[in-house]
Amino acid sequence: MYGYIARQPIFAADKTVYGFELLFRDGEANSFPDIDADEATSKLLLQHHLLLGVESLTGNKPAFINFSADTLLHRFPTSINPASTVIEILETVPASPELLAVCQSLxxxxxxxxxxxHDFDPxxxxxxxxxxxxxxxxLQFNLLEISRYLRRIEGYKLVLLAEKVETAEQFEKLKMMGFVLFQGYLFARPEMMKQKQLSSNKANLLALIAEASKPELxxxxxxxICQRDVGLSYKLLRFVNNSQFAARQPISSLKLAMVSMGEPELKKFIALLALANLADGKPDARLTVALVRARFCDLLAEQKHMSNNPPSAFLTGLFSNVHEIIEQPQPLMLEQLPLQTEIKQALLAQSGLLGxxxxxxxxxxxxxxxxxxNLEQQISGIAELAEVYQQAVRWADSILVS
Structure with a gap:
């Protein structure tokens, strides 16, 4: 299943591409769906930002994204990188003290x-x-109306962007009036793009990987998050039961289950659960391979007495083939995942001890x-590889049992 998005380029006066406006679409017809602005913004961000980042859609140029009142006031996704995104306040958003405070904060x-x-309202x-x-x-205002407004706001340091520019004559006149950015059919129509789509639940799980990369959870x-998902709660408790920390004390709450695991084990759980959910709930041999690799690397790290937090060897094995599962180039995928540099180097170049x-x-x-x-001799301090691999296979099987 795919998510659809249209991007329309925004040009500078010399006709080079300055950035892109991103527009949510629900199919290949390249038309806006019959949904409200909040839902459109949410879907755009869930389907594209959380998987790979809007930067992958804009070639690292600014992404202009519409935000409605409710999204700005109550549900703004602060994971968005301010260096890559321009927040467009829709004309339908009511001007209010609450909105002004939000704008000041952002x-x-x-x-x-x-x-x-913009409607020129004072x-x-x-x-x-x-x-x-x-x-x-x-197209909404004539040039005289626009000129009068620009004189009124000339004391502010604003970048003027002309929308719906359709003729070369318009373009030349607008440049003389002080516009520096331009968007419209004179330059380009919205271009349809599609990308493998994540459900909101899956996108939420993938976002948890960022939480797992923090020093403290x-x-x-x-x-x-787990309490809102019965299946997730069950998987968490099963993972606790399969961990070395099982049965230390009776589990009376999900939070207690997490605390009893300890942060390294919990971070493993978060990462593998996010990956498992990317497989669309279907049997996927690649997922089994990822889990076996993760546990095998983890057991090797235990032999080497590596005790990283987050567990770097486990994550190296786990993400060794995730790009195949989500159908994205590995370098692009890793660019957007908050993994440690040594893990990324191990995955991309197989360098260092993790590599x-x-x-x-x-x-x-x-x-x-x-x-x-040869590698066993180079690494040194590891042994019984056949038994270690069998342990990894048994562990992966226990995780995948529904």
Whole structure:
């Protein structure tokens, strides 16, 4: 299943691409679906930002995204990178003290704001100190009306963006009036793109990987997420039961279950659960391979007395083939995942001790015994590889049992 998005380029005066406006679509017809603005924004961010980031859709140029009142006031996704995203405030958003406070806060955090389809109403004047871009529909107003407004706001440092530019004559006149960015059919129509789609639940799980990369976990946040999903709660308790920390004490709450596991074990659970859910609930041999690799690398790290938090060897094995499961190039995928640098280097170049462990895992997996012996000697301090691999297989099977 795929998510659809249209992107329309925004051009500078010299006709080079400055950025893109991203527009949610629900199919290949390249038309806006019959849903409200909040749902459109939410779907766009869930389906595209949380999987790989809007940067992958814009070639690292600014992404202009519409935000409605409810999204701005109550559900703004603070995981968005302020360096890559321009927050467009829709013309339908009511100007209010609450919205002004939000704009002030976002501005202080480094976010760039745009007034979309600006209507010249003086009620927006107090917002202008926090606004970077003013987008004006040049078909809605004549040039005299636009000129009068621009004189009124000339004291503010604003970037003027002309929307719906359709003729070369319009383009030249608007440049003379001070517009520096341009969008419209004169330059390009929205271009349809599609990307493998995640359900909101799956996107939520993938976002938890970011939580697992933090030095300290927010157990209240994680327990709250699990409590909203019966299947997730069950999997968590089963994982606790399968861990070395099982049966230390009776489990009376999900939070207690998490605390009893300890942060390294819990971080393993979060990562593998996110990965498992990317397989669309279908049997997938690649998922089994990922779990076996994860546990095999983890057991090797135990022999080497590595006790990283987060558990780097486990994550190296787990993410060794996730790009195949989500059908994305590995470098692009890793660019957007908050994994440690040493893990990324191990996955991309098989460098460092983690890279050697991954090489050993892959060699043992394919029965390349000459390479296996050489790597075993290079790493040193590891033994009983056949038994270790069997342990990894048994562990993976226990995790996949529904």
């Amino acid at each position: 501005h202080s955090q480094g976010y760039k704001l745009a007034l979309d389809d 009620k927006w004047d107090e917002f202008l100190p926090y606004i970077t871009y003013v987008k004006i529909d040049v 927010d157990f209240e946040l994680l327990a709250g 050697q462990m991954l090489q050993l895992t892959l060699a043992f997996e394919r029965g390349d015994w000459e390479t296996t012996v």
